Amino acid sequence: NAGVTQTPKFQVLKTGQSMTLQCAQDMNHNSMYWYRQDPGMGLRLIYYSASEGTTDKGEVPNGYNVSRLNKREFSLRLESAAPSQTSVYFCASSEIEMNTVAFFGQGTRLTVV
């Protein structure tokens, strides 16, 4: 019953440090997503991968890079963290067809000081 697993759950970074958020899903989904959630802003799409081998920018991609390592794994990298990247990050996955549902990981709470 793992579904979508994200690591780490919590992280504090200093400005300028780098880190990679890991995400893995065991539902054999083709599509994977990274969102950030800020108070009053709702979930905003950072990057998505419609299928293995493809990645595309979402609404707020600046300051982030992604890698679709294989069908299961989709990582998000912050090369030089900034305080504006303090947020809760959610990974999600879904099938590629329309009318299917997105399933979310438990989230990563990131603070950049």
Place this chain on the structure above:
Amino acid sequence: RKEVEQDPGPFNVPEGATVAFNCTYSNSASQSFFWYRQDCRKEPKLLMSVYSSGNEDGRFTAQLNRASQYISLLIRDSKLSDSATYLCVVTIKGYGQNFVFGPGTRLSVLP
């Protein structure tokens, strides 16, 4: 204009009350519609899909009006456990789905 708009609330209602949430979306190419529930400091979870004919799941009823680009969620006989933020979600046609989330409506059910 945001693609998906919701009244942020909070809606404070007594147990047993009926409460309705509304959502509007701007992209007429939107194809799929959902309500998700998010508890405090947790991930969003699917509450129900929304179909053009309307659909019901126990105490929850969802309606879609494509002409007005409007989605609603009705909760009857509210329980304390219904307290959460309710997210309206639409998908936009493209290669793979693109889920667009509203900012959410916060509900507090009071004893």
